[in-house]
Amino acid sequence: MSDQTNRKPENGAFFARDREWHAPALTPGYKTSVLRSPQRALLSLDGTISEITGPVFGHSMIGEQDNDLIHNFAKPGESAIGERIIVHGRVLDERGRAVPAVLVEFWQANAGGRYRHKKESYLAAIDPNFGGCGRAITDEFGQYSFRTVRPGAYPWPNGVNDWRPAHIHFSIFGHGFAQRLITQMYFEGDPMIWKCPIVGTIPDKRAIEQLIAPLDWGNTIPMDARAYKFDIVLRGRRSTMFENRLEGN
Amino acid sequence: MQELGYLKETPSQTAGPYVHIGLTPNFCDITGVYQSDLGTEMVNDKTVGERITVTGRIFDGAGAIVRDAVVEIWQADSAGLYNSPSEMRGAADPTFTGWGRCATRAEDGIYTFETIKPGRVPFKDGRTMAPHISFWIVARGINIGLHTRMYFPEETDANNSDPLLLRIEHRERVATIVAARNGSTYTFDIRLQGDKETVFLDI
Numbered sequence: 001m002s003d004q005t006n007r008k009p010e011n012g013a014f015f016a017r018d019r020e021w022h023a024p025a026l027t028p029g030y031k032t033s034v035l036r037s038p039q040r041a042l043l044s045l046d047g048t049i050s051e052i053t054g055p056v057f058g059h060s061m062i063g064e065q066d067n068d069l070i071h072n073f074a075k076p077g078e079s080a081i082g083e084r085i086i087v088h089g090r091v092l093d094e095r096g097r098a099v100p101a102v103l104v105e106f107w108q109a110n111a112g113g114r115y116r117h118k119k120e121s122y123l124a125a126i127d128p129n130f131g132g133c134g135r136a137i138t139d140e141f142g143q144y145s146f147r148t149v150r151p152g153a154y155p156w157p158n159g160v161n162d163w164r165p166a167h168i169h170f171s172i173f174g175h176g177f178a179q180r181l182i183t184q185m186y187f188e189g190d191p192m193i194w195k196c197p198i199v200g201t202i203p204d205k206r207a208i209e210q211l212i213a214p215l216d217w218g219n220t221i222p223m224d225a226r227a228y229k230f231d232i233v234l235r236g237r238r239s240t241m242f243e244n245r246l247e248g249n
Numbered sequence: 250m251q252e253l254g255y256l257k258e259t260p261s262q263t264a265g266p267y268v269h270i271g272l273t274p275n276f277c278d279i280t281g282v283y284q285s286d287l288g289t290e291m292v293n294d295k296t297v298g299e300r301i302t303v304t305g306r307i308f309d310g311a312g313a314i315v316r317d318a319v320v321e322i323w324q325a326d327s328a329g330l331y332n333s334p335s336e337m338r339g340a341a342d343p344t345f346t347g348w349g350r351c352a353t354r355a356e357d358g359i360y361t362f363e364t365i366k367p368g369r370v371p372f373k374d375g376r377t378m379a380p381h382i383s384f385w386i387v388a389r390g391i392n393i394g395l396h397t398r399m400y401f402p403e404e405t406d407a408n409n410s411d412p413l414l415l416r417i418e419h420r421e422r423v424a425t426i427v428a429a430r431n432g433s434t435y436t437f438d439i440r441l442q443g444d445k446e447t448v449f450l451d452i
Contacts, residue, residue, distance in 0.1 A: 011335040025393070036391050037391075039442055043451065050369065051383070061287075065282075088383075105272060109268075117267045133274045177323040208259040211262070
């Protein structure tokens with residue numbers, strides 16, 4: 001965290017997760033969840049030091065092209081095919097505070113909806129210049145950004161005619177292991193969003209809206225790439241003013 | 250009255266079957282983008298502590314092996330300190346990351362971590378927790394990552410007074426989060442659903 005601000009590291013426990021806001025484990029419309037969802041109640045525990053701490057990754061780990069999916073797998077002088085976009089945003093916590101110096105990883109299908117993965121058998125073509133992975137570390141204001149091509153929708157074997165909306169998967173670290181989050185970003189105006197059983201695992205429409213990135217016209221680069229803004233909110237943490245009983249403090 | 254004004258947490262979504270593209274690209278043959286997959290090396294020659302191997306498989310509610318999961322672990326060093334800015338008690342071993350990531354193998358679903366046995370860390374009320382490793386599991390079909398812990402079978406006394414293990418009302422379920430030991434190898438199988446379902450945590 002050497003390249004961060006001089007603010008004190010936080011060590012309060014996290015706000016309890018609102019599990020009515022998140023999808024429940026068992027969502028039969030998304031068939032794979034039926035056998036992969038626990039049936040017993042979760043054991044609830046206010047965060048201990050094992051949960052309020054978490055790994056930190058240095059900026060030095062990040063390669064120059066790690067946040068440029070148009071080029072980071074492409075042959076020299078070539079680039080991925082598709083609609084060029086920039087995706088950017090801030091990582092905040094529930095208190096609205098920036099979450100600096102955290103790792104954000106993202107992965108996606110190519111412009112035709114095809115993933116570069118051996119278990120994927122969709123007949124849309126692989127793009128020889130597109131790998132589909134990227135990563136960034138948030139700056140002191142919690143900001144991240146990357147360049148990519150807009151992914152295509154793709155069919156999947158759930159219902160007989162289920163298609164995923166265009167989406168980008170996100171994996172986000174916070175400052176504590178209990179903030180660990182994986183989610184998916186969708187695109188403003190995509191009619192597929194409201195037909196998707198995976199989107200539909202989330203019960204509250206307002207929560208779904210939180211996953212839809214608006215077109216960010218202001219940040220669109222003329223003659224180059226359009227922009228989408230996707231802010232991510234991690235769990236807030238309590239201030240530590242009345243929490244001084246962690247042994248050793 | 251003022252609005253409370255807090256934001257809502259971004260809702261989780263499944264990691265999906267192609268999670269490897271993003272988290273372990275070299276594992277799924279996307280090479281040349283990152284030098285190596287993150288979290289594959291937790292220790293080096295200088296790391297202090299007893300070397301152990303932690304391995305296991307994940308089973309679904311029909312007893313089938315889950316071959317497309319990614320497992321992450323987080324643990325203290327051998328002195329019971331976390332390598333994290335939120336660790337206020339002292340500096341952890343700088344040669345130990347404390348964090349590992351491993352995909353379950355497509356052939357047999359096995360995950361493996363080469364790590365060290367963690368020291369004990371305090372609970373909030375001053376009691377001491379038994380040595381443990383925190384686990385986080387994501388996969389296709391799992392809508393929100395599952396947290397659990399692995400405890401060590403030889404730590405009988407510590408386990409018997411561990412604040413989390415004592416909270417488990419159905420005592421036969423304690424065994425689901427204690428690994429099986431064979432020399433320096435600990436096998437920790439995770440059962441997502443049904444008989445002997447692993448105790449998962451809301452933390």
